[in-house]
Amino acid sequence: MVRLKDISIRNKLVAIQLITAFGALVICCSIFVYNSVRTFKSSSERKLYSIVRIIASNAVAPMQFMDNAAAASILAKLSNEPDIREATLLDKNGKVFASYTRSPDIRANRTLLDGKSASSTYLFNYAGSHLVINYKIYNQQELVGTLIIESELLYLKKIMTNTFVAALSVLIASLAFAVIISFFLQSTISNRLLLLVVKTKEVATTNNYAIRVSVDAKDEIGILSKEFNELLHRIEQMTKSLNDANADLEKRVQQRTAELESANKELESFSYTVSHDLKAPLRAINGFTDILVKKYAANIDDKGKEIANTIVSNAKKMGQLIEDLLQFSRIGRKEMEVENFSMDEVVDGVLKDVSEYYEGRNVVVNKTALPPASGDKSLFVQVWTNLISNAFKYTKHKEQAIITIGATSKQNENVYFIKDNGAGFDMKYVDKLFKVFQRLHGTEEFEGTGVGLAIVNRIVARHGGKVWAEAKVDEGATFYFSLPLSPVIGRTTADVGTPPPYSEKQ
Amino acid sequence: MTLSFNIGTMLGSVAPFVKKKCGRVFVAVSLLLVSLPTSSFRLEGSANSEYKLKAAFLYNFTQYFDWDIAGGDFVIGVLGSSPITDQLEQIAKIKTVKDKRIVIRQLESVGEIGACHILFVASSSSAPLSAVLEKAGRGTLTVCERNGYGARGAPINFIIVDNKLRFEANLKAINAAGLRASSQLLKLAIIVG
Numbered sequence: 297m298v299r300l301k302d303i304s305i306r307n308k309l310v311a312i313q314l315i316t317a318f319g320a321l322v323i324c325c326s327i328f329v330y331n332s333v334r335t336f337k338s339s340s341e342r343k344l345y346s347i348v349r350i351i352a353s354n355a356v357a358p359m360q361f362m363d364n365a366a367a368a369s370i371l372a373k374l375s376n377e378p379d380i381r382e383a384t385l386l387d388k389n390g391k392v393f394a395s396y397t398r399s400p401d402i403r404a405n406r407t408l409l410d411g412k413s414a415s416s417t418y419l420f421n422y423a424g425s426h427l428v429i430n431y432k433i434y435n436q437q438e439l440v441g442t443l444i445i446e447s448e449l450l451y452l453k454k455i456m457t458n459t460f461v462a463a464l465s466v467l468i469a470s471l472a473f474a475v476i477i478s479f480f481l482q483s484t485i486s487n488r489l490l491l492l493v494v495k496t497k498e499v500a501t502t503n504n505y506a507i508r509v510s511v512d513a514k515d516e517i518g519i520l521s522k523e524f525n526e527l528l529h530r531i532e533q534m535t536k537s538l539n540d541a542n543a544d545l546e547k548r549v550q551q552r553t554a555e556l557e558s559a560n561k562e563l564e565s566f567s568y569t570v571s572h573d574l575k576a577p578l579r580a581i582n583g584f585t586d587i588l589v590k591k592y593a594a595n596i597d598d599k600g601k602e603i604a605n606t607i608v609s610n611a612k613k614m615g616q617l618i619e620d621l622l623q624f625s626r627i628g629r630k631e632m633e634v635e636n637f638s639m640d641e642v643v644d645g646v647l648k649d650v651s652e653y654y655e656g657r658n659v660v661v662n663k664t665a666l667p668p669a670s671g672d673k674s675l676f677v678q679v680w681t682n683l684i685s686n687a688f689k690y691t692k693h694k695e696q697a698i699i700t701i702g703a704t705s706k707q708n709e710n711v712y713f714i715k716d717n718g719a720g721f722d723m724k725y726v727d728k729l730f731k732v733f734q735r736l737h738g739t740e741e742f743e744g745t746g747v748g749l750a751i752v753n754r755i756v757a758r759h760g761g762k763v764w765a766e767a768k769v770d771e772g773a774t775f776y777f778s779l780p781l782s783p784v785i786g787r788t789t790a791d792v793g794t795p796p797p798y799s800e801k802q
Numbered sequence: 803m804t805l806s807f808n809i810g811t812m813l814g815s816v817a818p819f820v821k822k823k824c825g826r827v828f829v830a831v832s833l834l835l836v837s838l839p840t841s842s843f844r845l846e847g848s849a850n851s852e853y854k855l856k857a858a859f860l861y862n863f864t865q866y867f868d869w870d871i872a873g874g875d876f877v878i879g880v881l882g883s884s885p886i887t888d889q890l891e892q893i894a895k896i897k898t899v900k901d902k903r904i905v906i907r908q909l910e911s912v913g914e915i916g917a918c919h920i921l922f923v924a925s926s927s928s929a930p931l932s933a934v935l936e937k938a939g940r941g942t943l944t945v946c947e948r949n950g951y952g953a954r955g956a957p958i959n960f961i962i963v964d965n966k967l968r969f970e971a972n973l974k975a976i977n978a979a980g981l982r983a984s985s986q987l988l989k990l991a992i993i994v995g
Binding site: 356360366435436 | 987
């Protein structure tokens, strides 16, 4: 079932025109038919009335002289009228004086109409398609008799049929004409509306706001078309300015990014070069101080030796610092080789190395099974080396160092942790923990350059994970890092300061 | 509106036909066309009803002849004694002719015949027709009621045909009396002479 609303305007217009035309025509035809029938009836009445009057005037004398044969012969003249079914002449007492029937099998109607007492001289009565007239015959103001004639209105049915057929023909012809005309006329409305619809669809699909509709009339559709064009013009302008602004913004972003990248590259290159170049003079300082202490030991007093040793130890520290810096820088630039690997294997390897380094320490390591991970295996060796080294390092004042390594699996990530019972730290400095050269303890107390946790942070961030820590002073610390199950490899938001992959050729 | 036949024309054409042919032929033709119930017109043999009818006919004749009745009354004379006189008196009481009073005169002999519009010669009268006609003169319609009188020169003569009252019209006699009968009347009459 199609709703009226959903029918296209073209069909609606045609329908409206047809319904209107049909209604008007039906009314016209009804009036036409009614009028024809009425005209026919009234003309039949007039004709019958004339006949009756002529017959009546001729019947006066026969009735006066009681000559019913003459009266009958007058009535018999009605045989020339095929409509007249029968006629009866009644005398003034209502008795039949003479009668006529068109064919012998018709029984003459000899009853007077109810209007006998009425003052009118004649009275019509319709009985179906029969018309009966009662005519009172007067002679010198004296009632002579009554003439009853029944006419069959033979043509009434024919005329009604003909009129009806004619009306129907007019109706059909007019409707056909109306259809043709409306198809031509409605094009002035619906075709233009359709054009608007087509253009609107075209604009919607192609986003081409340069499309325009021709405005050739000042009617409502013309106004609509004009406003449509105006709207499109405005959208076109807005789109253009928006695109311009967008392009400008894009350009600026690109420019800024390029500037930033170049600055970063320079900085990275600078720090790498500086670190690299610093190593040579440092080696010289180290080497020559060593020579000084060994070859010229006799000429230097104890105080001098002590100073020389301090120089060597500081130079070593500085070397370590430069080495760490280079490593930190390298991690940022290194191409990652992603693979699935066993975290257990990595941790076990690192534990073995670190334990050997700290041989003689009383350390208990509790390790549970760790879930495997996906990423650059060598970088995780680095991560665990730093974390386990820290755990050993910061528990050196404890008689019994306890290190716990484990992991928890969550819905979309694994969280690895390492817990110690070492020096710990104050949680209010936790923000500084993973930044380069930020140290919470003095180098005198715990050796180190302050780069290790920054490296851990950078590696985990490159794998899409996060690093955090919990601690209490003198009660130990727990370091956590998470790795997503579907790893996001590459640069992340946490990695923004990281320089882009750097070519070793430099 | 057109009529398939015109009664006026028809009457005009029938009238001369009637004049030329024998009246009996016309009656025969009329009877052939339609057979009528005649009971209501049958004379019952009663003299009263016969003369009542004859009186009514006499009165009706006044509409079909053109008398000059410029002044005075409309006079109907009855020659010889007849029940018609009483009947005519009855009519005279209630009817007029062209707004004139109807006066009935009982005449006993031809000599008494004066200025009458209609002179009814009763069957009881023994006066010779020629004498009556002569005495009646112009302007008087003489009506008789004896078989054969029509042919003998009475303008109108009542006869009984098939037990029904009819009348003969002698056109020559009517003309001789200086009167003119309407064609309507002549159609109903049996034309003689």
